[in-house]
Amino acid sequence: DGGITQSPKYLFRKEGQNVTLSCEQNLNHDAMYWYRQDPGQGLRLIYYSQIVNDFQKGDIAEGYSVSREKKESFPLTVTSAQKNPTAFYLCASSIEGTAYNEQFFGPGTRLTVL
Amino acid sequence: QKEVEQDPGPLSVPEGAIVSLNCTYSNSAFQYFMWYRQYSRKGPELLMYTYSSGNKEDGRFTAQVDKSSKYISLFIRDSQPSDSATYLCAKYSGGSNYKLTFGKGTLLTVNP
Numbered sequence: 001d002g003g004i005t006q007s008p009k010y011l012f013r014k015e016g017q018n019v020t021l022s023c024e025q026n027l028n029h030d031a032m033y034w035y036r037q038d039p040g041q042g043l044r045l046i047y048y049s050q051i052v053n054d055f056q057k058g059d060i061a062e063g064y065s066v067s068r069e070k071k072e073s074f075p076l077t078v079t080s081a082q083k084n085p086t087a088f089y090l091c092a093s094s095i096e097g098t099a100y101n102e103q104f105f106g107p108g109t110r111l112t113v114l
Numbered sequence: 115q116k117e118v119e120q121d122p123g124p125l126s127v128p129e130g131a132i133v134s135l136n137c138t139y140s141n142s143a144f145q146y147f148m149w150y151r152q153y154s155r156k157g158p159e160l161l162m163y164t165y166s167s168g169n170k171e172d173g174r175f176t177a178q179v180d181k182s183s184k185y186i187s188l189f190i191r192d193s194q195p196s197d198s199a200t201y202l203c204a205k206y207s208g209g210s211n212y213k214l215t216f217g218k219g220t221l222l223t224v225n226p
Contacts, residue, residue, distance in 0.1 A: 042216045
């Protein structure tokens with residue numbers, strides 16, 4: 001089955017710790033994205049990558065870091081510098097060439113800071 | 115002014131009602147408009163998309179764009195409890211950065 005997988009589904013972090021959220025896709029999509037979703041805030045773009053070894057900051061990149069060493073993988077690290085990391089994190093991917101840039105989303109990771 | 119504004123609701127309707135979900139947008143450049151549906155604790159999925167203006171119908175769902183008022187709407191006819199979800203409007207302005215701009219989402223509950 002083709003799709004996007006995110007792990008873990010739930011993640012608990014102590015204050016001051018860095019954590020890494022996994023995102024893998026087997027859709028052969030070029031572009032990948034990380035969003036953060038808070039109640040009443042919709043989706044806010046953290047980082048995106050259009051090609052391997054290249055990525056750009058989104059609207060709320062502070063306190064986060066990413067890497068794109070492989071086409072199918074786009075892990076997100078939430079660092080201790082992120083002041084309010086408790087949220088639902090969504091990874092997405094899209095294929096180059098569609099006129100409307102349909103993005104396909106993973107099931108999400110819910111991060112809670114204890 | 116945010117690029118896409120959406121009333122977060124929540125919206126609660128009885129089964130069978132006609133539902134109207136709305137967003138407004140700024141920046142009138144060439145663009146596509148999309149509606150994503152997100153069930154609780156799941157990732158969003160694309161429901162419909164339209165280009166710049168006009169209507170598009172798919173079964174019980176109709177997406178409409180009014181360029182003069184910069185309004186985008188999603189209508190759901192004969193609403194069902196299975197339609198209960200958060201609906202997110204989004205726009206894509208083209209170009210090379212592939213970015214979508216999302217509204218805040220409207221939580222819809224259809225009561226049996």
